[in-house]
Amino acid sequence: MSTDETGQGGTAGTPAGSAGSHSGSGRNLIQLITPEGERISHPEFDPWVKDIGDEQLCSLFEDLTVVRRIDVEATALQRQGELGLWPPLLGQEAAQTGSARALRSDDFVFSSYRENGVAYCRGVGLTDILRVWRGNAASGWDPYTVNMATPQIIIGAQTLHATGYAMGIQNDGADSVAVTYFGDGATSEGDVNEAMVFAASFQVPVVFFCSNNHWAISEPVRLQSHVQLADRAAGFGIPSLRVDGNDVLAVMAATRVALDRARHGGGPTFIEAVTYRMGPHTTADDPTRYRDANELEDWAAKDPIERIKTLLDRKGLFTDQFQQHVRDKADEVARELRAGCIGMPEPEPLDVFKHVYSSPNSWLDRQQDHYARYLASFGDPAEATSQEGAR
């Protein structure tokens, strides 16, 4: 065996590299719609989605389709050089949509960078979703207008913010809930474990929503944990649910159970949504270097959109008219996303100094003044005026 082959084998062929085996043992997934599009009954969870009739199912299908379209369009924009980077959510549409659509507007979301489908459901503007990925701003939206923090890049750090926010909710005597999204890799981070300790000790209204997409860049979930992720919660005294993350209805039901518990003083819940990252970690990643094409095929058969499409078809709801409506909506969203991306105003040079502090800072004011003078030395009148007010 050449050194090359050894290297390849170590990357892709070890037993630890088999991500699929992880979901084969332990407790069963909560599932309400099978991959074949069959609605199966579940006595415990059916009551939580009894209000989801035909109209709501169609609406969820539309959401899933639009979220996928946003993701695909953003990936295309990155490939065309319009975005610096994009973290695709392909395959995770149901986990994001089903949970986000279960929230109340006064619940507060602390997510990672991949929850752009959640952002869409919270009402974040399409252009706002892209600002940070185009590099035009440090973030895209005011968290208080949609009750969702801007994306967190440090893995797992946001789980502590959600827990602290929930401590605040508890102090205020409110019945809203803090919901935090993170991945399977994040469950190894100290912050996530510390967040669960604090959440359990103080019994605060927080939902830990773990999107187990099986891969943390190139590392399979088995490298993070030798038990099912949902089972880790028991060690903290936190009840958990393990749900088919590609089943939008089951995800919604599980999230509603957790939210209801939190609202009524029952404390935190850990949800493991078992899904799959069909694309790369980000547009800078190449998953063919570390994962098996067969695994991708297996998960393609469990696609979150296909199964609800089949269900709607069985119910006679997947009419030409409905399909056209959804297509038009997705096209419109894609057009708006693209136009918003390309038409985004460029930041000004001195924007680099903005918002570091909330009040004047003598060090930074001086640096800004000196840089404004430097820019003005090139004789650009626009820069000369921008130094007004600087000391």
Added chain:
Amino acid sequence: MTQMTFARAINSGLRKSLENDPKVVLLGEDIGTLGGVFRVTDGLQKDFGTHRVVDTPLAESAIIGTAVGLAYRGYRPVVEIQFDGFIYPAFDQIVSQVAKMHYRTLGTVKMPITIRVPFGGGIGSPEHHSESPEAYFTHTSGLRVVTVSNPQDAYTVIQQAIRSDDPVLFFEPKRRYHDKGEVDEGLDLSNALPMDTARVLTEGTDVTLVAYGPLVKTARDAATAAADEGISIEVIDLRSLAPVDYATVEASVRKTGRLVITHEAGQSGGVGAEVAASITERCFYHLEAAPVRVTGFDVPYPYSKVEMHHLPGLDRILDGVDRALGRPNSLSGLEG
């Protein structure tokens, strides 16, 4: 005016803040029932309840991280890190979250978090209990870093820090906790010296001596001793380490032409280096000699039987003053 210890003055400032603003909450290890290992929060949980003075599990990153979430919710958290050397598990949350959130969110989310840190040595403790980690934080944009040297400032500045909409690292010189001083608890904060300004403590004409935190007392003693030899030292209590009030230091150095800076933290990359460089840039032609640093050594904080060698004392500071004045000193004859 009331005579009280340094620790009591901080306690009184915290109490005032809890009374004045219902959004102020205290978080930390052992700060509730026990009142803190230094008793700085003594009695506060009893008077304000367990929801405002919170004993937390032992996880520093979580203490800071949950404070971030509370700030998101509109609270004004004041957290205690039990000892300087215990702050590092929280480093990521401080540097990547607390310091950057306002910038990241384009100013929409404020982080009015005060992080209280007992710091410095001279208490005969094992490692991790005597460190001076301030330079890690002065190097981090988005944070304000302050320290105080007397009970009155402790009482005033802790309240200013809590009122600040920016995050503040508040370093408390733990070996001075039991020092007593006069405190005016009726002081109107709006008339107090702003938090980000230095204070000239004793006026002098020959040398500017800059100190902060625990070494301010040592610096004043050095100035008194030097006066006996006819040397006039202007002592400045820096108070704010980020940003440094260079206007005050510069005005002094323009007058004296000489600058000595002292701190317990190691020399390389420290606050003294920054002050020396900035003052040299600002008033090079007013300097009669190179700035002198009298600092701790670039060693891990040493064990207690040798810590007195590490900590700048009165004599070592005076040796530095002699160097600045070109008088005979321990390095006479050495170049550079």
